[in-house]
Amino acid sequence: MKIYVGIDDTDSIEQGATGQSANQLIKLIENQRWGSCQGLTRHQLLLHPDIAYTSHNSSMCFTADIEAIYLNSLIEEAGKFLERDSAPGSDPGLCVVAAEQLQGAEELIAYGYETKKRIVTKEEAYTLARKLGVHLSEHGGTGLGVIGALAGVGLRMTNNDGRFQGRLKIKKPGATISVAEIKSSSPVDRVQSVDGYVLQENEEVRLGEKLKTVLLDGMRNLLVYRRESGREWETCTNAHLENY
């Protein structure tokens, strides 16, 4: 069965990062041989002075294919992991959604978008989770991480939000290679310009320092741009990707 796992607020100002926690959780699931996990994405939520985020208010989500019999063990162990390994003073939340059991994905997606626009309360998150029958739990501190954990899953389900965690390692910065080679030597599904042009297999791209990918149309996209005077496609910088 396909599941979505969302976590949030496992860090404190001095310690930890939710992306690292998610990666450890992925290892835990795979080491237990409960199934295999796919692409970890980071989803930006609202930046507002009244929200108690550490420094960026983002949430993390990954998908996994697991045997249904392991679902309860996974939820239990993931909760224990968050309690044990999150930074002191953090407010971790966990959301686990079994795709095939979910009725009302649109509501979850709408909730995800809401968390980008307005302050959502913990009660709202729990009310929706109960209504949809999805797992949502808190594992320390104020437990406010449940808001983002649920939102991370909703936003991942849009297939059009967030950046993938980590960077690609293809060739050295400055190398120019074809789209076909990028796709055959990395998890990239598509190479697309910032204004939506999908590059052909034989087109060439100059690689920058840090290669990050984003989730668009359900695919892992490497975004590229052309300098004003330039003809060459170049991979986007972090600054280009700040709105993803």
Place this chain on the structure above:
Amino acid sequence: MDFWIKNERGQAQFKGGRHDWPQASAIAAGCLHFSLDDEDELVAEEERSCYNCRYRRWTEHSFICMKR
């Protein structure tokens, strides 16, 4: 020149917004508190920048320094 403004909560908010790369890098170069944030949260190309610092807390249009 002072690059900070006190917000209504008394916190130090960067006046340069989210894209003053040279200034954010210049401040971090002289800051003893600078600590590189997690890889996924880096925004500036030059590593040492307030924009890449663990102690910057993003706001809608800029950031607050949690160490000032």
